[in-house]
Structure formats: structure tokens, C-alpha cells
Amino acid sequence: MPGVAPNNCVHFLLNALQRRGYTCIGPTIRDAAIVYNEIRTEQDLPIGYTDEQDGGTYRLKKRDDEARFGYTVGPQSWKQYLFPASTLLMKAQRTPDGFRVDASSGPTPRYAFIGVRACDLNAIAVQDRTFLKGPYVDPTYKARRDAAFIVVVNCGQAGRTCFCASMETGPMAKAGYDLALTEILESGRHEFLVEVGTERGAEVARELPTRAADDGDSSAALRMVDRAVAQMGRTMNTAGIKELLYRNMEHPRWEDVAARCLSCANCTMVCPTCFCSTVEEVTDLTGDHAERWRRWDSCFTAAHSYIHGGSVRPTTLSRYRQWMTHKLATWIDQFETSGCVGCGRCITWCPVGIDITEEVRAIQETDHGKGH
Ligand code: SF4
Ligand code: SF4
Numbered sequence: 001m002p003g004v005a006p007n008n009c010v011h012f013l014l015n016a017l018q019r020r021g022y023t024c025i026g027p028t029i030r031d032a033a034i035v036y037n038e039i040r041t042e043q044d045l046p047i048g049y050t051d052e053q054d055g056g057t058y059r060l061k062k063r064d065d066e067a068r069f070g071y072t073v074g075p076q077s078w079k080q081y082l083f084p085a086s087t088l089l090m091k092a093q094r095t096p097d098g099f100r101v102d103a104s105s106g107p108t109p110r111y112a113f114i115g116v117r118a119c120d121l122n123a124i125a126v127q128d129r130t131f132l133k134g135p136y137v138d139p140t141y142k143a144r145r146d147a148a149f150i151v152v153v154n155c156g157q158a159g160r161t162c163f164c165a166s167m168e169t170g171p172m173a174k175a176g177y178d179l180a181l182t183e184i185l186e187s188g189r190h191e192f193l194v195e196v197g198t199e200r201g202a203e204v205a206r207e208l209p210t211r212a213a214d215d216g217d218s219s220a221a222l223r224m225v226d227r228a229v230a231q232m233g234r235t236m237n238t239a240g241i242k243e244l245l246y247r248n249m250e251h252p253r254w255e256d257v258a259a260r261c262l263s264c265a266n267c268t269m270v271c272p273t274c275f276c277s278t279v280e281e282v283t284d285l286t287g288d289h290a291e292r293w294r295r296w297d298s299c300f301t302a303a304h305s306y307i308h309g310g311s312v313r314p315t316t317l318s319r320y321r322q323w324m325t326h327k328l329a330t331w332i333d334q335f336e337t338s339g340c341v342g343c344g345r346c347i348t349w350c351p352v353g354i355d356i357t358e359e360v361r362a363i364q365e366t367d368h369g370k371g372h
Contacts, residue, residue: 003210161344247369
């Protein structure tokens with residue numbers, strides 16, 4: 001049974017989670033953007049701020065209310081906490097009789113993620129398939145994922161680059177959370193609908209100052225989500241998209257987009273599902289100490305596809321085509337799901353405003369292989 005909590009319920013939520021030993025990570029303002037960081041008190045949230053986004057642009061703006069979660073998504077996603085950008089895999093130290101290897105990963109942080117959007121919850125489920133459901137289970141990801149407590153906040157507003165509704169990944173989370181909040185802001189009312197997803201979520205919810213929700217409260221929460229659906233600035237038609245891309249590998253649109261793309265890799269860094277990494281080994285100047293690190297990599301770098309003497313994807317055309325066809329086609333063969341959840345980050349944070357929905361539409365409208 002959902003409950004209704006007052007607008008300061010995050011204060012009680014943080015207390016309950018901190019008492020259980022969680023490090024609470026949530027939205028904060030830094031460098032004129034909403035980014036994730038540790039939040040110790042409710043005042044750390046971007047209260048009264050929103051974001052305006054479009055292809056290649058992002059701006060923070062004051063709202064005329066005290067919304068705690070009145071923005072869409074920023075440049076970061078939760079992947080940096082579950083699949084860190086740099087992970088120490090092992091250390092080796094020279095000893096008098098050889099060398100000693102230490103491959104321990106250290107203590108696992110216990111994160112509570114506050115303000116997970118539905119698209120990002122689906123992105124975590126996509127990364128679960130990559131890191132947990134194949135023949136090799138990634139130990140760093142598994143330990144962090146198992147320890148994480150997830151508080152969803154369903155979207156009450158969407159940005160111009162959002163298209164989760166057409167990807168069926170939002171803006172309302174259906175499962176996979178411990179607690180789900182919907183911030184109700186209408187006609188001077190400011191409260192949260194609180195829904196429970198797990199037993200540990202129920203334990204935490206018992207420490208929030210809630211009353212039982214009635215049909216009117218649930219309808220108000222749905223109105224917020226419907227408003228977000230109506231505000232979405234983009235859509236993607238995914239019907240037959242895998243076959244469309246497979247039969248259009250030589251479409252001239254790839255040349256068109258390659259002429260605009262800088263191969264900067266921003267889209268892959270901000271994407272909550274991209275998972276490419278590389279392994280680097282470094283030694284100190286004495287040669288007595290060596291470390292092996294895993295670092296995020298991108299299919300947009302020449303080095304990523306370098307194999308004995310050359311790069312398999314030497315051109316921007318081949319890299320953009322690889323990225324988009326992997327996201328929307330080969331990912332389906334590999335992981336039985338799309339690699340795109342419609343969060344819109346790659347559109348907002350592309351310095352030249354390349355828009356994955358527009359690129360798909362351009363190929364759909366001039367489908368070269370249709371009928372063959
Ligand atoms: S491809 Fe773009 S819109 Fe899709 S999940 Fe990645 S960043 Fe979000
Ligand atoms: S599509 Fe945009 S963000 Fe991605 S590599 Fe090209 S220029 Fe950079």
C-alpha cells in the first residue's frame with residue numbers, strides 16, 4: 001500500500017539509510033550542472049533548480065518552487081558507482097625472492113542511490129546482463145550491485161532530449177527498486193507518493209512520516225508522470241530497427257554523420273549502458289612496483305579496435321556506425337535487449353548535437369535495403 005510523505009521526506013530517508021551504514025549518493029549542483037555526489041543532508045539536493053536541454057546544450061535554471069527532483073538527468077549516470085571509470089585490478093611488488101601480487105579489491109562501498117530515474121534503472125538492468133548474466137561475472141560490479149539500495153524518483157518533468165517513453169523504459173519505474181518516490185507538485189501541493197519494492201525498502205519506509213495514500217494521491221502521481229510523457233522532446237520508432245540497421249550498413253547517411261562527428265567519445269562516456277574498457281599496466285620508475293588498472297574506453301578511439309598492426313575501425317564513419325548499430329541492433333543479438341534506454345544524454349552532451357533519434361529516422365526514411 002503506497003504512502004504519502006511530506007516534501008521534506010528525503011531528510012528522514014537519508015537518516016534511515018545512513019543509520020544502516022549506507023553512503024547516500026544523489027543529485028547535487030557542481031560546475032553549473034546536476035551531478036551525483038554524496039549527499040549528507042536534504043540541503044545538498046538541487047532544491048528549486050531545473051535543467052534545460054537540447055542537442056549540444058545544457059543549462060541550469062531556477063524553478064519557481066522548491067522541487068527536490070525537478071530536473072531530468074545530468075551528464076553522469078549511476079554506472080560510475082557500479083562500474084567505476086578506473087578500477088585497480090592488481091598490484092605487484094618486487095621482493096628479495098621474486099615478487100608479490102595483491103589482487104584484492106578492497107572493501108565494497110555500500111551505496112544508496114537517491115533519485116534513480118526509470119531510464120537509468122533500466123540502464124542498470126542492461127548492465128546487469130553485461131556484467132552478471134554472461135559466462136563471466138564481473139566481481140567489482142557484482143559486489144557493488146549486491147550492496148546497492150535503490151531509491152527511484154519517477155519523473156515529473158522531461159527534457160527535450162528525452163525519449164524513454166518510446167523506448168518503454170520510463171518515465172515511471174515498474175520494478176527493480178527498493179523504494180520509489182513520485183514528487184507531487186500541483187496547485188500549491190508538495191508531497192511525495194512513496195511505493196515499496198522490497199522488504200528492505202519496506203523497513204526504511206516505516207521510518208518515514210507517511211500516511212496511507214488514497215486514490216486521489218495515486219492519480220496525482222500519475223498526472224505528474226503523464227506530464228513528463230507529454231514533455232518529451234524526442235521519440236524513436238524501434239519497430240524492426242535491428243533488421244533496418246543490418247540491411248543499411250552501406251547507407252550514405254553514415255558518411256553524412258561522420259562529416260559532423262568529432263570522434264570525441266562524449267556519447268559513450270555519458271551513456272549509462274556503454275561498458276567498453278581497456279586494461280593498462282603501469283610501473284614506477286624503480287621498476288619495483290607495478291599496477292594493473294581497468295579504465296573506461298570507447299569505440300570512438302582508434303586504440304580500442306587496434307589489433308596487431310592496425311585499427312579495425314580507422315574512420316569516424318566506421319566508429320559511429322559501430323556505436324549506433326551496437327546500441328540498437330547487435331546488442332539485441334548479444335544481450336536480448338536494446339542498448340539504448342532513451343535517456344537522451346548522448347544528444348545533450350554531443351558537442352555538435354548529433355542526435356541518435358534523428359540518425360535512425362534518416363535511415364528509416366530512406367531505407368536502402370527495403371524489399372530486398
Ligand atoms: S544511446 Fe544515448 S539515449 Fe540511448 S541510453 Fe545511451 S546516452 Fe541514453
Ligand atoms: S557522436 Fe557526438 S559525442 Fe559522439 S563521438 Fe561523435 S561528436 Fe562526440
